[in-house]
Amino acid sequence: MLIKNGMVLLDGQLRECCVQLESNRIAEIAPTIRERPGEFVIDAADHYVLPGFIDLHTHGLQDAMPQRGDWLRYARLQLEHGVTACVPTLFAAPEELIDSMRQGLAETDRFRRTPNLLGFRLEFPYVAKAGAGLASALRPITPETTQALFEAGEGFIRIWDISPELPDAEAFVRWACDHSIVTSLAHTSATIEQARRVVEAGLRLVTHFYDTFDVPTMTDPGVYPAGLTDYILVEDRLTVEIIPDGVHVHPLLVEKTLRCKGLDRVAFVTDSVLGAGSPPGVYDGLYEGARVEVTPDRGVRRIPDDALSGSAMTQLRCFQQAVRRFGRSIPEASVLCSRTPAHVLGLNDQGVLDRGMRANIILLDRELNLKMTIMDGEIVYRADEPQR
Ligand SMILES: [Zn+2]
Known part of the structure; x- marks a missing residue:
């Protein structure tokens, strides 16, 4: 397959280039590439050619929520929003997490049927505050719970959230590093020292920064207090x-x-829940007995208490926000929505376009609308074709 005439993101810059794909890889990127006999050609004139989006933190999309068992539909919808890699995120009690993971592994044939789903993220049960979830689902860190979840995940747990103030947090982070699981500091009231200790132990990610973090309290009148968020801002690891x-x-x-x-x-990240990417309205079943209202200006609100319950974002909208609201260039927005998430997960063949990288590519028009998603060298979504 040959993509011609597009503005291709290469080495941090947009250049008018051709991209040639061979099976599931990028074979060549160059100003001109001669078309092979019979080769399928995409004319990408007036389009940006970018690496597919990568979302580290997502619970649901439109009417699909993996935790409720919609794994295949969820994977399909993610492709329709330009996401070629994401980590379905679960938040429930350990027994339910085990059921969800088993069901997900069976339904996706261990993710062979859903190559854009990278595995599992466990936002629960090892956090100190429930946020929008149920406090009754939280648990202390024990080797038994860890082992039961790890075994049910069959090696597919990619990210595991943790609050540093929980007893045995450091030992857990070291165990997770030894098992190639990324740990993420989450839902916490930890002190700076507690956080520093889990960073020393190998923790490298922070879960939806600022959300579910405490505002530091004033202890000495006239002295501006420093808190955990300040430490995180200057901790380069x-x-x-x-x-x-x-x-x-x-x-x-x-x-x-x-x-x-x-x-x-x-x-x-989106932290998207059921209803994200859908028109404004009321949706059922975020979790047992809960309904949510999706509004573009106020995110996703739980009914009836109006509490914020995850976002209505898609990774495409995150990208658009980076450009329109935060004034970043298209290459910079791509770093935030593809390259940095790939680094976090240690995916060294995704997140940028280059020779030898996986052929996970999106085409956006000049208004940043998604026009096409290519996954592993195959067109899996076209905006101008009716969707199933
Ligand atoms: Zn979440």
Whole structure:
């Protein structure tokens, strides 16, 4: 397959180039490439050719929520939003997590049927505060619980959230590093010292930064207090997730984070739930007995208490926000939505376009609308074709 005439993101710049694909890889990127006899050609004139989006933190999309068992439909919908890699995120009690993971592994044939789903992320049960989830699902860290979840995941747990103030947090982080699981600092009231200890133990990611973090308390009148968020901003070993919908994090704090951490240490994530990517309205079944209202300006709100319950974002909208709201260039937005998330997961053949990389590619028009998704060298979504 040959993609011609597009503005291709290469080495951090947009260049008019051709991209040739061979099976599931990028074979060549060059200003001109001669077309092979019979080769399928895509004319990408007036389009940006970018690496597919990667979302580290996502619970649901439109009417699909893996935790409820919609794995195949969820994977399909993600492709229709340009996401060629994501980590379905579960938040439930251990017994339910085990059931969900078993069901997901069976339904996706261990992710062979859903190559854009990378595995599992466990946001629960090892966090100190439930956020929008159920506090009754949280558990202390024990070797038995860890082992039961690890075995049910069959090696597919990619990210595991943890609050540093829980007893045995450091030992858990060391265990996770030994098992190639990324740990993420989450839902916490930890002190700076507690956080520093889990970073020393190997923790490298921060879960939806600023959301579910405490505001530091004033202890000495006249002295401005420093808290955990300040430590995170200047700790270069940590990459932070940000939900850039303007609801979860004030735009000033997003700007501050981008300036302190740099683009290589910020990953835009959706934290999307059921109803994300859908028209505004009321949706059923976020979890047992819960309904949510999706509104573009206020995110996703639980009914009836109006609590913020995840976002209505898609990774495409995160990308658009990076450009329109936060004034970043298209190459910079791609770093936030593809390259940095790939680094976090250690995916060294995704997140940028280059020879030898996986052929996971999206085409956006000049207004940043998604026109095409290519996954492993095959067109899996075209905006101009009716969807199933
Ligand atoms: Zn979440």
